[in-house]
Amino acid sequence: xxxxxxxxxxxxxxxFLADKxxxxxxxxxxxxxxxQAGIKNSSLFSAxxxxxGVLDAIQTTVKSVLNPGQELRPGGNMATVGFDPASARLALxxxxxxxxxxxxEGKEGTIEDLHSSPRIDLIVKTNTATAQGAGHYVQQNANxxxxxxxxALEFLDDxxxxxxxxxxxxxxxxxxxxxxxxxARWEAALExxxxxxxxxxxxxxxxxxxxxxxxxxxxxxxxxxxWTDNLDNPFPPFAFNSTRRVQELSRDEAEExxxxxEGEAVDAPKMDWSALFRLPAExxxxxxxxxxxxxxxxxxxxxxxxxxxxxxxxxxxxxxxDGFLARMAARFGHKANDQRDHPLHx
Amino acid sequence: MSQEVSIIDxxxxxxxxxxxALSPQRLNAAIGPACLRLTQSRLRGQGTNQRGFHSTQxxxxxxxxxxxxxxxxxxxxxxxxxxxxxxxxxxTVVPVNKKYLTIPATDEAYGHRALExxxxxxxxxxxxxxxxxxxxLKTDEGVERRGTRPGGKADRALKQLQIGTVMxxxxxETNHLPHPNVLPSSDEYFDVVKTAVNMALK
Numbered sequence: 001x002x003x004x005x006x007x008x009x010x011x012x013x014x015x016f017l018a019d020k021x022x023x024x025x026x027x028x029x030x031x032x033x034x035x036q037a038g039i040k041n042s043s044l045f046s047a048x049x050x051x052x053g054v055l056d057a058i059q060t061t062v063k064s065v066l067n068p069g070q071e072l073r074p075g076g077n078m079a080t081v082g083f084d085p086a087s088a089r090l091a092l093x094x095x096x097x098x099x100x101x102x103x104x105e106g107k108e109g110t111i112e113d114l115h116s117s118p119r120i121d122l123i124v125k126t127n128t129a130t131a132q133g134a135g136h137y138v139q140q141n142a143n144x145x146x147x148x149x150x151x152a153l154e155f156l157d158d159x160x161x162x163x164x165x166x167x168x169x170x171x172x173x174x175x176x177x178x179x180x181x182x183x184a185r186w187e188a189a190l191e192x193x194x195x196x197x198x199x200x201x202x203x204x205x206x207x208x209x210x211x212x213x214x215x216x217x218x219x220x221x222x223x224x225x226x227w228t229d230n231l232d233n234p235f236p237p238f239a240f241n242s243t244r245r246v247q248e249l250s251r252d253e254a255e256e257x258x259x260x261x262e263g264e265a266v267d268a269p270k271m272d273w274s275a276l277f278r279l280p281a282e283x284x285x286x287x288x289x290x291x292x293x294x295x296x297x298x299x300x301x302x303x304x305x306x307x308x309x310x311x312x313x314x315x316x317x318x319x320x321x322d323g324f325l326a327r328m329a330a331r332f333g334h335k336a337n338d339q340r341d342h343p344l345h346x
Numbered sequence: 347m348s349q350e351v352s353i354i355d356x357x358x359x360x361x362x363x364x365x366x367a368l369s370p371q372r373l374n375a376a377i378g379p380a381c382l383r384l385t386q387s388r389l390r391g392q393g394t395n396q397r398g399f400h401s402t403q404x405x406x407x408x409x410x411x412x413x414x415x416x417x418x419x420x421x422x423x424x425x426x427x428x429x430x431x432x433x434x435x436x437x438t439v440v441p442v443n444k445k446y447l448t449i450p451a452t453d454e455a456y457g458h459r460a461l462e463x464x465x466x467x468x469x470x471x472x473x474x475x476x477x478x479x480x481x482x483l484k485t486d487e488g489v490e491r492r493g494t495r496p497g498g499k500a501d502r503a504l505k506q507l508q509i510g511t512v513m514x515x516x517x518x519e520t521n522h523l524p525h526p527n528v529l530p531s532s533d534e535y536f537d538v539v540k541t542a543v544n545m546a547l548k
Contacts, residue, residue: 010413010426066411068428073442084428085402086459093462093493109495117462117493117500132410139382139414145375149546158390160406243406247386248379250545 013135014067017059017127054114057095061088062127085124092120122240129237137235140248141212141268151266152254153217153246155186155208155236160243180227182208182244188225189216201257209249211259213267234269368546374416376546378423380538382414384530385423392528399456404429405528425529436524446516451482454504455513458491465489466513482515489513 061083068082083091096115103113111119141147159165159182166181167174178184186208190199193215201209210216221238223230229239236245254260389409394401408427415422432439441447450456460466465488471481485507494500507513 010411010424011415013413065428066426068426073440077437080428080431082428085407086457086462089493090459090461109493109498109501113493115493116495117491120493128407129410132413135413140379143371143375145372146379149372149376149542150379160390160401160403162400243403245386245390245406245410247383250380250542252545 010066010132010135012138013131014063016134017063017066017131020059051099051101053099054092054096054101057092058123058127061092062124062131064088065124065128066131085121088124089117089120092124093117096120126231126237126240130231130233133233133235133237137233141271144268147212147266147268149251150248151213151251152209152211152249152257152259154249155182155220155246156244157182157208158243158245161241165239165242185220185223185225185227185238186216188227189219192216192219192222192224197259201259205257207257209254209257209259211254211266213269217269234271370418371416372546373543374421376542377539378414378416378421380542381421381423381535382412384534384538385409385412385425388530389425389528395456397456399450399453402457430528432522433525433528436522439520439522441518446480446518447520448483448514449517449520451512451515452507454491454500454507460514462492463489463513464492469512480516483513485509485511485513 064082065085065088068080071079071081073079093115101115103109103115107113109116109118111122113119139146140150140153163169163174165185166177166183168177168180186202190202193210195210195214195216198210198214198216201207217234221230221233221235223232223239227239231237231239236242238244249257249259251260255262255264260266386409389405389412392405404427408425408430411426411430413424413426415424439447448460450458455463460483463483465486466483467486468480469482469484470478473479473481485504487509489504489507490496491500491504494504
């Protein structure tokens, strides 16, 4: 039976977050997209946030959401305590204000304003859901018996987003936007990964299913087909603000769907699990570029980074990252764009 | 009264061999994902709030927080979401270090703390015991919510409320009925465990 009385951490999720290194950087979301996924997984960042205090507060807040504590209340009752989304938002707003943040002019209250409600919600939601997604990914794949008995995943159709992908908000209300739908994304991911069994199952049943070891999950996370709102992970959420999740399918179900032959052996995805949780040693050099960028920023009289200052280090960092990956690829003989086999994950 | 049950092993050698081969680890590997899938599916399937306010995705977050943990005693499913136990067990919530809890009265207030708003005023009235006390917070002119874009969707919705609209009620406690059906029943868990064990025995 589930236990709600003695909360203990979702270890894998908490570890994913706890091991992230706060990376202050002036890069915007488009520029962050150019950075290799392994580095992003190991970093806690938010577009154009240079202030380490803010990043630390985000990490602490999300950790509290992931891992609520217990408190003895008067009368002997135990209560679960920690941030709920509203109190997390308030706490971060207060921290950001205390750090002297000023929103870019004309951007107050928008997603580009770090202090805005939508931006803070996005930060907390994305970091929480990504840590939990990483935790589930480890639980689904790291144990050979689990992979053997539950070899496949289904990308579920349940969507509780206010505006689900595949629809868009207009003055007349929600209208269909099929080109941006998850169906279109799944089809692009199938094509990108070349998973014929998953393709056949989709055509026969309409279900978005594939083996855990299929490349379709990485393709979906990488935004195959040209989407740019992806989170670069082979686990959900695959894109910002997405409420779509996966569930495991048993061997019987996978065989019935034609993903496996009867009794066929299965493999886990080729991934070094520890790479989810730590910054690869070789990437430290790249991270120092970020650190230097933060150190070089103009500061106010109290020594705090002036947040609105723009220092575009992105091309240098992106080039360095690409160069680094190319060097590693040459050294280890892997394709630089193949994350599963990439030396950063070894 | 006592009853003795004799168990006579009539299992075929093949079945005995297979059962012996089923280590606790493999058994947990069969049961854990089955129970987690059932739990998450039930949590995700809960409806939105009864008052018809917008969804804060509470149940999706509860499902995301669920995880499975195998140990020597078997598999445990854990749900790490603030408020989930209150929904399941029910109970009474009282303010801590404050006099009142604030209960959202409108869709615009739902999912937010009163401290996020400016331009709200306290209104007074008589409670059920006839005592005069602050009853809640109403909108006044220039009501705003921190961190929203002036003229944006949230701001416009707030500005459209009539002055004097009750945004939050003050209460000294809230009582919650248990909703054990937010999680599957023991029978439902048993069914998926049975199926999972059979699968592992194949």
